[in-house]
Structures are given as C-alpha cells and as structure tokens.
Amino acid sequence: MNRSEIEAADTMPAPAEAVPIIDSTISRDEAIGRLEIVISTLLRVGVITSIAVIFFGMAVGLLRHSTDVRRPNDLIALTAKNASFPHSLRDVASGVIALRSQAIMALGLLILIATPVMRVAVSIIAFAMQRDHTYLAITITVLVLLILSFLLGHAGA
C-alpha cells in the first residue's frame, strides 16, 4: 500500500466518508492547520497571563512586606535549602486568597507549567474530533505522564 492509500484508509471510519483520496489528504492538512492556530494562541495567552500574575505577586511582596524586604537576614530564610514556601496546590490556593506574595508568584509559575499541559489537552480534543485514534492514544499517553509527574514529586521522589 502506498502512502495515500493508507491515509485514505485511516480517514475513512465510515463508508459515508469514502471521498476521493485527494480530498481526505486536504482535510487532514486543514484540520492540523486549525489545530496549529488554536495551539499558538493558547501558548501565547498562557505565557502572558503567567508573567502578569508573577509581576503582580512581586508587587504585592514589595507593598505588603516593605519593611521585611530590606533586612538581610530575611534573605537567608528565603533562599536557604530548607526555606519554607508553598509547593502544593492547597498551600498555593490558601495563600492566594490571603493575598500572600509567595503564593501569588507560585500561582503564576503554576499557570506557566500548566500551559503546555493545556496544549496537550487541546490536541486530544482535536484528534478525537478527527477520529485519529493513533494520535488520540499518543496524546492521551503524554497527558497521563504529565499528571503522573505531579504525583511522582508528591510521593517524595
């Protein structure tokens, strides 16, 4: 079987879609093209949002702790190996509600970390809509591995 035959076979889940080979290739390309635009917008929005939240957190730190931030001893507490800062979703959430600067900055970082994860999630939806089962399986595997990463870190790995 040559390439276009395989492609056609793959894009014809139902007999009703048994369109000429050329058409099926074009629709596959078009679908990928639309996916590309959604992904690039998503990436940009994620990055801009996260940097805005990070700067907001830094500003809150300056305003709320305007006296602490000038004491050298505090630096050691902030950057020491065993420094305490929010590193679970629950701590970040409660800290953001209390308008604590560390937690807001952590939220900004989490938005950044979540951006590629969202990108994978969007791809899953797109491949599901195209009934591209191979790539649906591939992208779901990637998403599962990404979720696993958080659990792996929490497990003390």
Next chain:
Amino acid sequence: MTPIAFTLITFAISLVAGLLGSLLGLGGGLIVIPALTLLLHIDIRYAIGASVVCVIATSSGAAAAYVRGRMTNLRVAMLLEIATVSGALTGAFIAGKINPRWLFVLFGLIMGYSSIAMLRKRQEHLVDQVQPDSLATRLHLHGSFFDESLGKEVRYEVAQPTVGLALMYVAGVVSGLLGIGSGALKVPAMDLSMRLPIKVSTATSNFMMGVTAAASAGVYFARGDINPYIAAPVAAGVMIGATGGSRLLGKLQSRAVRIAFVIVVLFVSLQMLLKGLR
C-alpha cells in the same frame, strides 16, 4: 544582601541570560543556572527548579511564532513527546536522589558540548536521499513547510522514528536532570537520524521543550524545588530577555563574536565541572 536587592539582581542576571541565550541559540537555562549557582551561591536544586520554568516560558513564546509559520511538525512532536516526557520524569526523579555535585559535573559537560555544537555549521541534506520509513508513513509523519530562503513549499519524508524515540528519551533524561531544554541534543537527533530539514528540527525541538519541561517542573514543584522567591524573578527576567533578543538581532551572525562567546561559555562550563569535582 537584602531580599529586595537579591530580587533585582536575580531579575537583571536573568534578563541578560535570556538575551544571550536567544542570541546564541542556547536557551536561557544553560546560562542562568551557572549565574545563580556561581555568582549568587544559590542551591543548584533551586537554580534547576527556576530554570525548568524558564524553559517552558521561552519554548511557549517561540513555539507560538514557529507553529504559526507551519515550521513545526506537530505529529513528529507529539510522537516524540512520549519519549522526552518519560525521559524527563526519569531525570527529575534521579536528580532528587543523587549528590548535587554530580549535577554540577554533568552540567559542565553538557554545557561544554552544547557550546561547541553551536559553532558547527549545520548542512542541509538533500531531501530525496531519504528512505521512506514504513512506520513513519503509517503514522503520517511526513510533512511540508514553506521555506522562505527558497521561496517555495518543501516536502520531506521522515526516517527511523524508532531511533528518534530512543535518542529523545536520552535528551529527556538530561532535560529532567538539569532543568534545561537540551536543544543541542534534540536537534541533531532529529536532523541526523530522522532526516528532518534543519529548520523543522529546530522548530519541532523547541515545541517539545515546553511539554518536556512541564513534566520535570511537575516533579520539581511538588518536591519543593521551585522556590517562588527565586523562580519568579528568573522566569520574568529570562522571558523578557529572550523576547528582546529575538526582536533585536535575530541571531548573531558574526563568527568572531560567536567564537568569543563560546570561549566564555566553555570557561563557565569548566567552572561548573570543577565545582562538582572539588
């Protein structure tokens, strides 16, 4: 040093690291980690945690432009991400277990290699030399992109996807261990083994870095290695620096300037190596 001075210095250093990284095509992490550890004496795990976040930021920022230009092969990226993400999980897991001195040693070696690799001029291979691979065909990996320098659409076939997957796992382990994008490992793997055009390799490697780094970032965040007080100014600085760098000059073209930078980078990588071995 007061906390506010520390934040400002960290931000300024990261800005320069992002700028230099994008001008040299090295990525911010490779420059920001030595700056944080050697100059500011930050624990290497926090430096790596901060760098991982920068990799996501620079990758996502650049990927948005590349994807729109249709330079990225999304299918190749998604297939190889299985390997890079599993590698990153392995690497991030190991990084929490081993003595930090080995992180310094490995970092020094990878940094040295990357700086030399950056100097080599990559040669575009002829597209028609490629043996179409049956697995690649079944996975619809072959693609095309619009080459601006040629002014036409270039079609290409993908070879050896299994070799690519294996090499990407290794690149992923390095990314996870050191919190860097390891583009210097990914691009040659795609270029030489899978025979992708160099522009497609670069864009696709950059695209995968975000997801790869997100996997290690998950482990680092949950483990408590991403200190927001350090990572926030670093992420903001590198992001702004890298954006500025890509607007400013594109890439540094002058060979003499590049060689001068490589010598500096090599010197720094030696410092990292020595810090680990001492």
